[in-house]
Amino acid sequence: KAIILAMGCRERTRGAINIPGFRPAGIYTAGQAQRFVNVEGYLPGKTYVILGSGDIGMIMARRLTWEGCQVKAVVEIQPYVSGLIRNQVQCLEDYDIPLITSYTVTKIHGKDRLKGLTISKVDHNFDRVIGSEKFIECDTLLLSVGLIPENELTREADAEISEMGGPIVDNNLQTTIEGVFACGNVLQVHDLVDLVTAEAKRAGFNAIEYIHNMYGKKTGKDEQIKCIAGENVIYVKPDLINKGDLAKDIIFTFRVKKPDRRVLIQFKDEKNKVLYKKKRKHVIPSEMIEIKLNLSEQQIDPVCKIIEVEVIPRPEVLIEKDKL
Numbered sequence: 001k002a003i004i005l006a007m008g009c010r011e012r013t014r015g016a017i018n019i020p021g022f023r024p025a026g027i028y029t030a031g032q033a034q035r036f037v038n039v040e041g042y043l044p045g046k047t048y049v050i051l052g053s054g055d056i057g058m059i060m061a062r063r064l065t066w067e068g069c070q071v072k073a074v075v076e077i078q079p080y081v082s083g084l085i086r087n088q089v090q091c092l093e094d095y096d097i098p099l100i101t102s103y104t105v106t107k108i109h110g111k112d113r114l115k116g117l118t119i120s121k122v123d124h125n126f127d128r129v130i131g132s133e134k135f136i137e138c139d140t141l142l143l144s145v146g147l148i149p150e151n152e153l154t155r156e157a158d159a160e161i162s163e164m165g166g167p168i169v170d171n172n173l174q175t176t177i178e179g180v181f182a183c184g185n186v187l188q189v190h191d192l193v194d195l196v197t198a199e200a201k202r203a204g205f206n207a208i209e210y211i212h213n214m215y216g217k218k219t220g221k222d223e224q225i226k227c228i229a230g231e232n233v234i235y236v237k238p239d240l241i242n243k244g245d246l247a248k249d250i251i252f253t254f255r256v257k258k259p260d261r262r263v264l265i266q267f268k269d270e271k272n273k274v275l276y277k278k279k280r281k282h283v284i285p286s287e288m289i290e291i292k293l294n295l296s297e298q299q300i301d302p303v304c305k306i307i308e309v310e311v312i313p314r315p316e317v318l319i320e321k322d323k324l
């Protein structure tokens with residue numbers, strides 16, 4: 001009577017990021033290494049470089065250090081860490097593991113077993129900066145370079161997919177196919193499993209409500225408001241809000257495109273009327289932002305068609321000269 005899509009993500013592999021060079025043994029995803037160490041009781045190597053500063057990579061850097069291995073560096077293509085700040089502090093800084101930002105692996109050395117890597121600096125377009133190459137000797141490379149939502153089934157079912165890869169859902173986590181809901185990493189990559197659990201619970205309750213109140217009844221399609229990502233926002237969930245649900249609490253989740261400080265989070269309609277605003281000291285792409293809102297209480301215009309979420313710089317507080 002209802003289906004909940006919860007297929008999760010898979011890790012991006014070397015093939016997905018096209019690193020040139022030979023194909024020796026000693027290259028794993030961070031998740032594979034985690035399984036070897038934590039479940040199977042094997043160490044994949046002795047000296048490591050971790051490509052990508054995702055949470056799993058940083059957690060593995062610490063774990064391998066505990067096991068007596070040497071983690072020579074975590075190399076990140078972005079100019080900032082891509083996982084949680086607390087993992088940067090607790091997994092890298094506390095163990096003196098260098099984080100090299102704006103660098104990537106540009107060559108793999110070794111034929112049978114990995115012997116080392118060339119890393120190169122990248123510019124703001126992620127193009128290699130010629131002459132910036134450095135060689136790092138290591139026998140193992142772990143990849144922590146992102147997750148790919150497992151949406152093959154979603155596509156086969158003909159549910160609409162958003163630009164970011166997850167299915168388009170309304171505020172009840174229902175996809176564009178009636179009775180089919182989605183939650184967890186297949187919908188959006190979460191920072192922690194606890195957030196996945198909370199979202200899964202919501203999807204479950206909404207699916208039950210659908211079965212009890214809507215399944216088999218010709219209720220007709222509710223008019224919907226479209227939620228769109230504005231300045232410095234990469235995506236917003238839900239993608240759609242049913243106008244019949246405006247009096248309900250709605251949980252919005254979104255991420256910023258780039259880190260920023262002293263910002264203002266704003267929800268506004270297509271007429272630029274601000275429905276909600278909140279100050280925040282800092283934002284970073286690795287930390288998903290969650291805001292619970294009751295749009296009726298925010299005096300939303302019932303004819304509103306679009307809600308845009310933006311994260312904009314707050315004007316600096318000017319200190320007048322005569323007050324100095």
Ligand SMILES: Cc1cc2nc3c(=O)[nH]c(=O)nc-3n(C[C@H](O)[C@H](O)[C@H](O)COP(=O)(O)OP(=O)(O)OC[C@H]3O[C@@H](n4cnc5c(N)ncnc54)[C@H](O)[C@@H]3O)c2cc1C
Binds near residue numbers: 056059183185
């Ligand atoms: C390597 C790794 C380490 C992690 N470590 C941590 C951690 O330490 N702490 C933390 O909080 N979070 C961690 N996470 C994140 C956490 O695992 C995820 O946020 C969470 O598991 C996502 O839950 P999910 O139910 O959406 O997907 P998953 O837990 O991935 O579950 C999806 C399930 O669906 C199955 N599936 C997929 N397609 C189909 C299909 N077509 N038919 C049937 N079944 C299918 C998959 O096999 C899988 O069992 C880690 C993630 C990874 C990849």
